[in-house]
Amino acid sequence: MPSLQSTVEKLTSAHHALLAAADSVPAAEWNTSPDANSWSAARLIAHLCQVERSVLSYADRVIRKVPFHVPYWQRFHVPFVVVEKRLIRRKSPIPIDTDLLASKETMLAVLRGVRERTLSFLEETHGRDLSAYYWPHPFLGKLNFYNWFTFIAVHQIRHTKQMVKIAKNLPKRVVPS
Numbered sequence: 001m002p003s004l005q006s007t008v009e010k011l012t013s014a015h016h017a018l019l020a021a022a023d024s025v026p027a028a029e030w031n032t033s034p035d036a037n038s039w040s041a042a043r044l045i046a047h048l049c050q051v052e053r054s055v056l057s058y059a060d061r062v063i064r065k066v067p068f069h070v071p072y073w074q075r076f077h078v079p080f081v082v083v084e085k086r087l088i089r090r091k092s093p094i095p096i097d098t099d100l101l102a103s104k105e106t107m108l109a110v111l112r113g114v115r116e117r118t119l120s121f122l123e124e125t126h127g128r129d130l131s132a133y134y135w136p137h138p139f140l141g142k143l144n145f146y147n148w149f150t151f152i153a154v155h156q157i158r159h160t161k162q163m164v165k166i167a168k169n170l171p172k173r174v175v176p177s
Contacts, residue, residue, distance in 0.1 A: 007146060008122060010153035015115050018048075018160045022108060024167040030104040034169035039096075041166050044159055045107045046100040047092055051155060052114050054094070055148050056121055062133055063125065063145070122149060 025041040033040045039047070100107070130145035143151060 004122060004126060004146060007150045007153065008119065010150060011115065011118065011156075014153040014156040014160065015112075018111075018156050018163060019108065021160045021163040021167065022104070025104070025163070025170070027104040029170050030107075031101065032170055034166055034171070038166065038169070039162070041104070041163060042101045042107060043096050044163055044166065045111055046096050046098075047094070048156060048159055049100060049107075049111055049114050050094055050097055051092075052118060052152050055152055056114075056118055058135065059133075059145060059148060060121065062135060063128070063130055118149070118152065 022041060022045070029041075031040045031042045033043075100110070102110075133145045134142045135148070
């Protein structure tokens, strides 16, 4: 199980890397998809905000209750390296909330706010051992509280690679002279 400190460090470094990758997408191209089968940078950021908010909201609700016993054999999950390395492509089970789509500046500010709330939540619960709380991930298996927040970081690392690909593959605009 990763330590809370290593999870916070991973969340922080993943966030900085994503913001750096997002800088390579021009604001004018923020809502442009490189091709018909790819997300735009805006859709990618909306997805990350939705996932992180969902995990945070669920964690906040579930820790108010007594944890359910999870048999030892159900505590294993797919290794996070599979997520981080983008070894297996998956479609998100959560449809993009198009109400979240906005300008680059606005969406990155929202993403920063979501991460600040996540880090605040982890700080507020720091004195509690929440490793007994498990809930299922749609693809990885059951994750405990700490694993879910590590997942947020590796999920963001995964999508940072996608952001780099989006920036690299945006249609090139030829400006007549």
